[in-house]
Amino acid sequence: MTDTILLVGHGSREDSGNQEIREFVELWRARQPGWRIEVCFIEFAPPSLHDGLLTAAKGSSRVLVLPLILNAAGHVKMEIPEAIEHAREHCPGTEFLYGPHLTACDPILAILKRRLRKAMAALDMPDPTTTGVVLLGRGSSDRAANGDMAKMARWLMEEGDHELVDLAFTGITWPRLERVVQRQVLLGMRQVVVLPYYLYTGTLMQRIHRQVEHLRVQYPQMRFTCTTHFGFEKEIFELLEQRVADLRGGVAEAKLPCDGCRFREIAHELGHGHSHEHTHAHHAAPAQEHAHGQVVHVHGHHHGHDHAHGHEHHHEQVSA
The missing domain is CATH 3.40.50.1400 (Rossmann fold)
Structure with missing residues (x-):
């Protein structure tokens, strides 16, 4: 099976931040020369999330989507899962697996x-x-x-x-x-x-x-x-490598924290299909990993809507 690993960075108005993420990707490629690793950004920098997903799917039977984000809010819970669903519609021959954000650990x-x-x-x-x-x-x-x-x-x-x-x-x-x-x-x-x-x-x-x-x-x-930012520390590489191993091995990860999720409330107010009904995917661990539509991810949410969100786009703990 041909895998592509797609890192999703937030993106910054200050291009030096975007360049650091690109440098991180180069270092990770050097650590894992046998892996195909691509990068995209949610906003402020190319390639966009949508373009990154389509590029990663070319020549790949499976795309492992990994948020390079510390905490889960609107981008992790809504925008990335929605973009994956759209990419799945455009690339029916490619399987998309969505790994968890870096999280408190x-x-x-x-x-x-x-x-x-x-x-x-x-x-x-x-x-x-x-x-x-x-x-x-x-x-x-x-x-x-x-x-x-x-x-x-x-x-x-x-x-x-x-x-x-x-x-x-x-x-x-x-x-x-x-x-x-x-x-x-x-x-x-x-x-x-x-x-x-x-x-x-x-x-x-x-x-x-x-x-x-x-x-x-x-x-x-x-x-x-x-002190300064810490995205180049060895633990960040190791965390992402563990995410890859878990996704490849079908190991279920922790669920996203959704109780009291403001973005779930917004989605309902706007009439979006922010569904929490779970069915088990054929490749998921029993009662742990969930499938929403055709996208497998970690307690993500199904969104039958476009990107006309009414919420602010600065919800992650990242530089902007």
Whole structure:
């Protein structure tokens, strides 16, 4: 069976972020020279998701679609599954398998812990009891996506010595970085480590570094350090390689968190077929993997509609 692996990146208005994703793909091809690996973007950069799916299907009997996205919200739950369904209609001889997003997991936690240790080593007073930590991500209208970030912040606290590990967002939801830092200063912290929860650079990563510089001016008595995005860490490659192995082996993955999904509510309000009725695919593990129409993915959703969505297109924890 001829497979093509299609990585789906968000895409950024800042082309350096898109270029980093392309560089990641080149590095992954070097790690796996026997694999056919392609890339596309949801927005802001070519090739588009639609074009990427059609290109990946050419000469392939199976396409493994992998979101290069940290948390699941509108793009993962709605747009990618819908695009796969459209591609299946255009390419009836190709099977499309949809893998899960990167999600909150131990490999991502290992990256954050390593970066926090490095940041602490760079401080003049590497005392965790007086050093606050802020995990800073994009923010989403989907509470499950924000909940995944909250989970990572909690895990980071439980596996370290820091008494204060807070969560902040650069947009969509609250609290914002400035308010969290203000609270940490009032609680007696003397240093703050900002951990951006981003895979690649972009306008938001640039904004974060500007915000930290402003905070240094606003709080001259405090010491700040800010790490960078982490999309090139070895754990990201390993996670994607595990996704490929699981899809090829027919191993079912965890379901997408859909309870309270705002996008499901929007879909119903707009009359879209956002169906949660599941039938088992012929190649799925019993009672675990599900088929929606002709697309096999992880608790994805069936959408009988076009792309006239009424929701904002910045719901993933990625650079834009």
